[in-house]
Each structure stands twice: as structure tokens, then as C-alpha cells.
Amino acid sequence: MRAFSRKLNHLVEVYDADLTLVRTFPVPPRSTFQEPGSEGHTVTNPGDQLIYATDRAVLRVDPEGREQWRFDLGERGPKRGVAYTDVALSADDSLVWVYVPNAMADRGDDAWIALDAVTGELRARHTLPTVGHGGDQYPLRDGRMMLEVGEGQDGLRIYLAGPGIEPRDFGWDDRSLCGVSPDETRFVTVAHDSEDLAVHAFPGGEVLFRVTVADFGFDSDDEVYIEWSPGFLDGETIIAVVRGEDEENWWKHFTVDARTGDIKGEMGISTIDEYDLTPLGDGTYVITDTDGTLRRM
Numbered sequence: 001m002r003a004f005s006r007k008l009n010h011l012v013e014v015y016d017a018d019l020t021l022v023r024t025f026p027v028p029p030r031s032t033f034q035e036p037g038s039e040g041h042t043v044t045n046p047g048d049q050l051i052y053a054t055d056r057a058v059l060r061v062d063p064e065g066r067e068q069w070r071f072d073l074g075e076r077g078p079k080r081g082v083a084y085t086d087v088a089l090s091a092d093d094s095l096v097w098v099y100v101p102n103a104m105a106d107r108g109d110d111a112w113i114a115l116d117a118v119t120g121e122l123r124a125r126h127t128l129p130t131v132g133h134g135g136d137q138y139p140l141r142d143g144r145m146m147l148e149v150g151e152g153q154d155g156l157r158i159y160l161a162g163p164g165i166e167p168r169d170f171g172w173d174d175r176s177l178c179g180v181s182p183d184e185t186r187f188v189t190v191a192h193d194s195e196d197l198a199v200h201a202f203p204g205g206e207v208l209f210r211v212t213v214a215d216f217g218f219d220s221d222d223e224v225y226i227e228w229s230p231g232f233l234d235g236e237t238i239i240a241v242v243r244g245e246d247e248e249n250w251w252k253h254f255t256v257d258a259r260t261g262d263i264k265g266e267m268g269i270s271t272i273d274e275y276d277l278t279p280l281g282d283g284t285y286v287i288t289d290t291d292g293t294l295r296r297m
Helices: none
Strands: 004-007 011-015 021-026 038-043 050-054 057-061 067-072 086-089 095-100 111-116 122-127 134-139 145-150 156-162 165-169 175-180 186-191 196-201 207-212 224-226 237-245 249-257 263-266 285-288 294-296
Touching: 004 038, 011 038, 011 050, 050 086, 057 095, 086 134, 095 134, 095 145, 134 175, 145 175, 156 175, 196 237
Parallel strands: 038 086
Antiparallel strands: 004 011, 011 021, 038 050, 050 057, 057 067, 086 095, 095 111, 111 122, 134 145, 145 156, 156 165, 175 186, 186 196, 196 207, 224 237, 237 249, 249 263, 285 294
């Protein structure tokens, strides 16, 4: 398991496999639309170096917060909107992949770049035809990376690239990428309108099956949705979250057979919100107690 980390307002906490806190890194406060600050982050294995983005740069720092390198992204323009830079390490920690939402930052075209993780030198730069607010990335064992770009009400785009490989656009604008199976033969998406969950073959993207709100036992006319938060508990099981809106908002966690789409059942657990649970792919998951303590279940 890669070192587990979470970002609080002004620091990043790093935990070992037993979820014992082993290190904290100071970072600028979270970026907001009104005030610039820190954005996406990732930690090296075994969690002794932090790489994070701000509104204008990507930095690598040591445990004391001393800067190892900095890659400048440029100043945001006067017509900037909500733009959140994401960073992720390749599976072997050799490259830092950065989704840069330049269009919304009013500084040019969106970019997906790869930096040398040790030196910060630019290794690849891809221009994307997106106008994204932010992105989420999923590293693959062979060095490739998957990227979801969120364009707000205009939908989402999914890409696949690697060292020396131009990005492949899967051609959808209405699917949210939510996870890759541990054996990297499948990936899971949720519709932009939250009406269904789909499992796709990797790398082709062919739909293997879909699961709808009705499959979870709810009337399709109800105000019930599938959250953009499923993930692979292991190679056989997906955890999905169904959210409802009536007198008060509620959400429930279900397990889904990752091979057939059959609903295994409701998990009967409580989380602080719909997005708190993080499946780790090895049969365990992480949630947060009401006191802020992380638990691996």
C-alpha cells in the first residue's frame, strides 16, 4: 500500500499501513476561489517527501518543508475561474503527472504534463481541448496514467497517456472515472447525471455491465442518485454509494459484484459524508471517525 495521506487546511498528514501517523508536512492553506493556496498533493514511498501544487507552481519538499525543486505554472489571469491543479506520482515514483487547468486559470490551454520526480524537469507536455475545473488521476503499474477532467455542467472527459504516449481520449463527455481494478483489467465510471454505474474493459473502454438506481431497489422516479464515489474493494467487489434527497439527505453503501454487476447487499456502515470511504483494493477501506481519527476496516 502506498503511504496513505490526507490534506487538512494547512498541513498534509502521512500514515503507514496501520494508519499510524508517521509524518506531517506544512503547506499553505487550502486554495479557494477568493484566496490562492495549496491544491493537489501526493507523497513518495515511504512517505518521506511531499509533492504539491499551488495556484502557480508545483513543488517538492522534504519532511521539514524545505523546497527540493519548483516548477512554475505561471500567474493566473484576471478572468480566472475555479481551477484546481492535480498532481499524482507514477507507480514507480519516477514521474509526477500534473493536470493544469489553464483555461479556467486564464493562462492558455489546459495541459497535462509529466515532470521528473527527482529534479522537477519537464519530461512531457500534452495540450488538452478541455476547460476543466480540476482533475483526478489514477496511476497504472506500467507507467501509464488515467485522467478524469471535470468541466462542471459541461461534463467530464477521460484520458489515458504514458511516457512517450500521446493522450487517448475515450470519447465520452458524460462519465466520471472513479477507479481501476487491482488487476488493471477494468475500470468503473458513474454517469454525469448519477443515474448509473458502469464497469468497462481496460484499455478498450467497452461497457461490461451497467448498474442503475433501480438495481439497488429504488424507484427511478425517486430523488435517488449513484454518487461519483465507487471504488474497487478488491478484484471481485465494488463499493458504491447511493444518495437520497427527501426530508433529509441520506446515503447508503452497497457492495456490487465487480464481474457481473449483481448487488451483493448493503454494508450497513456510517461515514461522515458520501465521499469519506476510500477502498484500497486489497479488501480493506479507510473511513474517518466523527473525532477525525482514520480507521482501516
